[in-house]
Amino acid sequence: MNENLMINLSVIALFIPLIGFFFTVVLGKRIKSMYLFEILIISAVMIISALLAFFKLAYYTDAVFIAEFTWIKIQNLPVFGDFSFNLGVKLDNISVIMLFVVAAISTLVHYYSIAYMKGDKRYNRFFAYLGIFTFSMNGIVLTHNLLMMYIFWELVGLSSYLLIGFWYEKKSASDAAKKAFLVNRIGDMGMLAGILIVFFTFHTFTFDEIFGQVASGVLPFNSEFWLTMMGILLFCGAIGKSAQFPLHVWLPDAMEGPTPVSALIHAATMVAAGVYLTVRIFPIMTGDALLFVAVVGMLSAFIPATIALTQTDIKRVLAYSTVSQLGYMIMAIGVGSVVYGFFHLVTHAFFKAGLFLGSGSVIHGMHHEQEITQMGGLRKKMPVTYYTFLIFCLAISGVPFFSGFLSKDGILAATANFSIFTGHWLIPVAAFSVAILTAFYMFRLLILTFHGTPRNQHKYDHAHESPKFMIVPLVILALFSFFFIFSPNPISAENGWTLSSWLKVPNSVVPESARYSFLASAPADGSSGSLYTHEYVESSHHIHYYVLFGSLLLAGIGILFAYLFYQYRKLNADKLTGKITPLYTFSRNKWYFDELYQSTFVAGTMRLAGLLAWFDSTIVDGIVNLSASVTRIFSRISGAFDNYVVDGLVNLFATLSGMFGLILRRFQTGRVQVYLVFVLFSLIVLILTFA
Amino acid sequence: MSIGLNHFLIVSGILFSLGIFAIVTRKNAIMVLMGIEFILNASNINFIAFSKFGNFGVQGEVIALFVIVLAACEAAIALAIVLNIYKQFTTVNVDEINNLKN
Numbered sequence: 001m002n003e004n005l006m007i008n009l010s011v012i013a014l015f016i017p018l019i020g021f022f023f024t025v026v027l028g029k030r031i032k033s034m035y036l037f038e039i040l041i042i043s044a045v046m047i048i049s050a051l052l053a054f055f056k057l058a059y060y061t062d063a064v065f066i067a068e069f070t071w072i073k074i075q076n077l078p079v080f081g082d083f084s085f086n087l088g089v090k091l092d093n094i095s096v097i098m099l100f101v102v103a104a105i106s107t108l109v110h111y112y113s114i115a116y117m118k119g120d121k122r123y124n125r126f127f128a129y130l131g132i133f134t135f136s137m138n139g140i141v142l143t144h145n146l147l148m149m150y151i152f153w154e155l156v157g158l159s160s161y162l163l164i165g166f167w168y169e170k171k172s173a174s175d176a177a178k179k180a181f182l183v184n185r186i187g188d189m190g191m192l193a194g195i196l197i198v199f200f201t202f203h204t205f206t207f208d209e210i211f212g213q214v215a216s217g218v219l220p221f222n223s224e225f226w227l228t229m230m231g232i233l234l235f236c237g238a239i240g241k242s243a244q245f246p247l248h249v250w251l252p253d254a255m256e257g258p259t260p261v262s263a264l265i266h267a268a269t270m271v272a273a274g275v276y277l278t279v280r281i282f283p284i285m286t287g288d289a290l291l292f293v294a295v296v297g298m299l300s301a302f303i304p305a306t307i308a309l310t311q312t313d314i315k316r317v318l319a320y321s322t323v324s325q326l327g328y329m330i331m332a333i334g335v336g337s338v339v340y341g342f343f344h345l346v347t348h349a350f351f352k353a354g355l356f357l358g359s360g361s362v363i364h365g366m367h368h369e370q371e372i373t374q375m376g377g378l379r380k381k382m383p384v385t386y387y388t389f390l391i392f393c394l395a396i397s398g399v400p401f402f403s404g405f406l407s408k409d410g411i412l413a414a415t416a417n418f419s420i421f422t423g424h425w426l427i428p429v430a431a432f433s434v435a436i437l438t439a440f441y442m443f444r445l446l447i448l449t450f451h452g453t454p455r456n457q458h459k460y461d462h463a464h465e466s467p468k469f470m471i472v473p474l475v476i477l478a479l480f481s482f483f484f485i486f487s488p489n490p491i492s493a494e495n496g497w498t499l500s501s502w503l504k505v506p507n508s509v510v511p512e513s514a515r516y517s518f519l520a521s522a523p524a525d526g527s528s529g530s531l532y533t534h535e536y537v538e539s540s541h542h543i544h545y546y547v548l549f550g551s552l553l554l555a556g557i558g559i560l561f562a563y564l565f566y567q568y569r570k571l572n573a574d575k576l577t578g579k580i581t582p583l584y585t586f587s588r589n590k591w592y593f594d595e596l597y598q599s600t601f602v603a604g605t606m607r608l609a610g611l612l613a614w615f616d617s618t619i620v621d622g623i624v625n626l627s628a629s630v631t632r633i634f635s636r637i638s639g640a641f642d643n644y645v646v647d648g649l650v651n652l653f654a655t656l657s658g659m660f661g662l663i664l665r666r667f668q669t670g671r672v673q674v675y676l677v678f679v680l681f682s683l684i685v686l687i688l689t690f691a
Numbered sequence: 692m693s694i695g696l697n698h699f700l701i702v703s704g705i706l707f708s709l710g711i712f713a714i715v716t717r718k719n720a721i722m723v724l725m726g727i728e729f730i731l732n733a734s735n736i737n738f739i740a741f742s743k744f745g746n747f748g749v750q751g752e753v754i755a756l757f758v759i760v761l762a763a764c765e766a767a768i769a770l771a772i773v774l775n776i777y778k779q780f781t782t783v784n785v786d787e788i789n790n791l792k793n
Contacts, residue, residue, distance in 0.1 A: 612774050671725075673715050680711065 001055040001484035007067040010089050013048040014138045016041050021131035024220055028124030035114070038127040042103075042134060043112045049096070049103035056096040057502055063617060065091040066144055068206070082130040083203045090144030090207070093502045094342060094387075098141045098276060102269045104480075105353045106134050108473035109264040113467035116260055126166060133159035133265060140174065140273050145205035146195050149277065153237060155190070156270050157184045163265060164257040176253040183251040187240015194233030197226070212282050215509035219297065224286060224514040234281050235296075241273025245299040248592050251323055255315040259360030262315060262436040267322045272345045275329045275519070280415030282338045283506045286514040290423070294334025298430045300327030303591060305437040306377055309367055309444070310577075313370050313581075314359045317445050321396065324434060328411055335427060336516050337414030338530070339503045344407035347486065351404055355475035357387040361466040361474065366459055372445065377454040381463045386450045386475040393446045393584075395481040397439035398555045403481050408435065412548040417540045421518050432456040432554055438649045439558025447566040484587060492549060507531055706733035720773045720783040724766065731762045754757035 017233070020041035054558030056063075075082045110130060117126050136159055158506025199205060201220040202213045218228035230656035237687030238244065254266045265271070278285075278293065285293065301324050325348050332341035363370055365382050375600045379386045395404035414436065415428040441470035454460035479485075487496025494500070507522035508515050508531075518536035530537060564570045577584040586592070667678070706729055713726025735755045742751020777783050 671786060673785065676711075677715055 001059070003060075003065050005062075006052055006060075006091060007057065007089060009048050009052055010091055010142055011067075012100070013045050013103070014089070014135065014142055015051070016286060017045060017131045017135040017138065021128050021135060022129060023127035024124055028128055030669065031124075034112055034124045035127040035434055038124075038131050038569050039110055041131065042107050046103045046107040049099045052091070053096045053100040056091060057093060060644070061093070062500055064503070065510065068144060079189070080203060080592045085147060086145060086204075086206055087148055087204070088144045089142040091142070093504055094276075094279060097140050097346060097502065099138060101349045102134070102137050102176070104391070105132070105135075105264060105268045105349060105477075108476060109260045109353070109357070111472045112263075112470050113258075113260045115256060116360055117469045122166070126163075129159060129162050129166065130261075130264070133163065133270070135587060137269055140276065146198060146207070146210075147205040147371070149280075150188075150191065150195055150237075153241065153273070153277075154266075155404055156273060157181060157241070160184075160254070160265050160270055163261040164254045166258055166261065170256065172253075173256040176250075176256040176582070180250040180254050183247050184240045185246055187236045187238070190233045190236025190239075194230050194236065197230045197233065201230075211506060211509045216512070219511075223541060225513060227284065227510065227514065228286045228288045231281065232292050235285075235289065235293055237279060237295060238274030238278045240274070241277075242271050242330065243300075243323050244285050244296050244327060244330055245303055246275070246593075248304060248323045249597060252316050252319040252590070254314075255319050259315065259356060259363060262319070263356030263360065263495045266319065267333065267356050268349040269325055271322065272329075272349060274334070275341060275345050277325065278330060279505065280332045280340050282333060282463070283509045285508070286510045287516045288514070290334050290516065292333050292334070292419075294424075294427055294592055296335050297327045297329070297331030298427050300324070301331055301434045302327070302430045305434045305441070306587050307590045308441045309437065310584060312373050313371050313450070314362065314375075314445065314449065315356070317372075318352070318355055318359055319439060321355075321438065321442065324438065325352065325396070328408070328431070328434070331427065331431065332411040332414055335414050335418035336519055337411060337418075338408060338505050339499060340410035340414055342503060342505075343486075343498060344411055346498075347395070347403035347407045347481075350477050350480040351392040351402075351446055353390060354392040354474060354481060355396065357470070357477065358385055358392060360468050361385040364466050365463045365468065367462060369456075369459055372448045374456040374459055375449045375454075376452045377450070377460060378463060379450040381460070382450075382465045384465060384471050385474065388478040389446060391478045391481050393442045397559060398435055399559075400552065401483050403483055403486055405491070405555075406483060406486055406496075409491075409548055409551050410493060410499075412546055412551050413540060415521070416543050416547050417536065420543070421536065421538055422516070430549065435554045436558040440556045440562050443559050444566055445561030448560060451567055472598075492544070494544075505531065541570055558600070584651060611659060646690040694739055699736055699744075701735045703736040703740065706730075706736065718784045718786055719775065719783050720788075721770075723785060724769050724773070727769075728762060728766070731758055731765075734758060741788040 024034050024038045041313045066088060068086045071081075071085045071087045073084040074080075077083070080292045110127065113126065113130070116188070121124065133156065133427055136152045136155035140149055140156065143149045143152065161177050161181040164180050165174045168174045184511035195205070197220050198210060202210050202218065204210065204213075205594070214227070220230050240247050251266055251271065253263055257266070304320040304323040304327070308317050308324065311317045313321060325344070329344045329348070330343045332338070332344060360381065362378065362385060365378070365385070366375065369375070384509040398405045400475070410430055412428070413538065415431045419428045483493075485492045486498045487493040508519045512521070518533050520530055520533045528646060532540075561571075565573045590593070669675075710712060710726045710729030710733060714723050717726065718722050723750050738751040738755045738758070740751075741747065742749065742755075745751070773783055776788060780788055782788070
């Protein structure tokens, strides 16, 4: 497999889901089994991306393949001069790994949906939407420039909107779809502003060219401040798409969509696009911008984790846990550990997709019951779902031998190391406390759902294990949640193949004065050196074991408390909530974010709209009506002039003519004798006159 | 008192006036025709009178003879028309013969 073939294959993998979408959506109403075509397409994408990932990682580990063409070329433009828009694909290790993750989870979700969506009246359309989602997501992953990324960014927003509102007959679903779309738009506006600054400064959208120019000292408006602003604005796109604080409110509502969609889009892949973008733009992020990223990530990790403690809807708990884990990734990038951020993205994609598919299996088995207060004891009824769910819970809680431990441990170590070098001690504190919370609420969910005695005997009696199409994807995802996929060492990924040879990101190109002190420049000879300074690497080795034991301890504490509260009932959760009622209701009501936004932004917008409507209806309409009545008065006057003066004259002449006619008709008697009299009379008059 | 030109002209004028009066006032078509004869004869008197008292030879008398012949022809044709009118309308009242007007 050579470079050209790989590029061609990646382009094929990008576009065939679009073909799948097109045919499935057009023919889906007529051909009942059209979804099989979409399944075929996605399987092909899966195979292609697996091949690409294998050959790229095995044989071309350090190479970066780029293919581009000029899309639009404009010459002699004022201010800008000549410029061209290049579109193209970039194949580096990050993009092929991401492509494989997207394709693999997408394929599993397709298979899963065959059973889960059975009997839905828009069965084929569901698969068509999944197809356009895969297309858009592949576009984001493969692109080598910001413009194309923005285009596909909006396309995933569209497919997310379509899939959240898939059951649009439900008011809550269509509302959630609208909310997701609008909240995403807010972030995208920031991203668009960032892209405009990029283009105004560098006259290009291509990542590598932007990095090159920043490295050679070209800055937006010649100031480091604007470089920071540019980074933060671009990151706004990630805040929206990855549901980061303060735009995280759309993701829990997005759970109104079908559960496979929640697994694919709102847990594993699309929401990770924000993290992927942040990884991509990492080299031009200044220290201040990265600190902003880290703080946003920290808040997004901590707040939803506290909310997840008290939720009782199985999907909502998972949704808040998703926001929290995405916050982890963002925080990791913010503290400079971009590799672990991306690594957590990959491991999280598998186990969180698994958790959602597992919850879908439970919901399916319980005949669309989502409240965990109605569950309990399901372990015996759904053994496969239970054991895979247990594996995913262990992975997300950060228990050794599972993938989540590897990435989470790395992130915790990075935050600790970060605080050593910069003194921001709040970030590691938040990160470690979120680790406890995560372990606690995940095991609370697991125990309440599967352990103990059934709380609703009727529903329990009718519960059943899900069909094979739903079970097999769970088992495969569970397999991907073990450590040996990513590293041979179960407690540290540092020397495993994933981190030591695959995950490579470019060095920071920001001027030395504006970046974190521990980030190293790229070696002058162009070879790939370490991202960090020597001291930072030393220190990370030094603290590694403390962090390792710390995170083990924290996960253990979280799990232990979950068991004490919910399994063994040694501690009474109800009594505890009674003691701290204000905190409980605060968490139960999701920190009142929805209410806050409702009363400020939504109500403010409504108030503004009301004001503008009043202005329109009173002032603008008043002016219009005034001019209308003035015109009417004028036309009245002109009408009266017409009626009385002009018509009067005309009528006067007509009447006069009529009167003359009346007189003259008297002479036209038709009797020859009378005429003769006139003739004689006239003759006599003439004679008398002239004689 | 000798009878001069003026006397003839007065007689002729009276005759002419009577003819006109007949034409204008009579309803009967035949009476109208008779009025026309009056006027023709008034003109005959004028011709002859001027011929006798003027210096024209016999031209006046000759024209008078022509007029008599002409009057005869006219009377014949006019009476034929009146006859036909009577056949058509069963009346010879000129006021009632007004079909052209409608």
